[in-house]
């Protein structure tokens with residue numbers, strides 16, 4: 001971790017340590033600044049917020065929005081909410097995980113894709129739904145996913 005990163009984390013921690021319940025906005029600010037919460041930041045955050053390192057790790061683990069590793073170039077959000085479940089998203093989910101070789105909250109080895117669950121994409125009439133980057137796709141089958149993925153890889 002560079003000195004500049006340490007200074008930014010110290011500044012953010014100092015800002016939010018004064019606010020009751022400041023841990024949550026602090027973590028959002030750190031993630032927004034760096035794209036993730038660097039593991040090396042945990043001791044600095046713990047010290048600045050008067051917490052143990054274990055408490056900070058527990059906080060990161062509790063809120064799935066926070067991640068310690070950078071995201072891939074493209075984030076794939078797979079809808080796991082009720083309407084998509086009813087239309088077979090579990091089969092699609094197994095295929096997506098197998099095809100990418102990763103589980104939820106993980107990134108492919110080449111850094112291209114991160115897989116995240118989402119609970120409704122507002123596309124419930126055309127399930128199963130998936131978002132790849134900024135684009136939402138409807139009625140996605142395993143074959144359609146492979147096609148969409150190939151288009152992304154080739155672009």
Ligand code: FES
Nearest residue numbers: 079081084121124
């Ligand atoms: S439940 Fe999947 S898009 Fe709404």
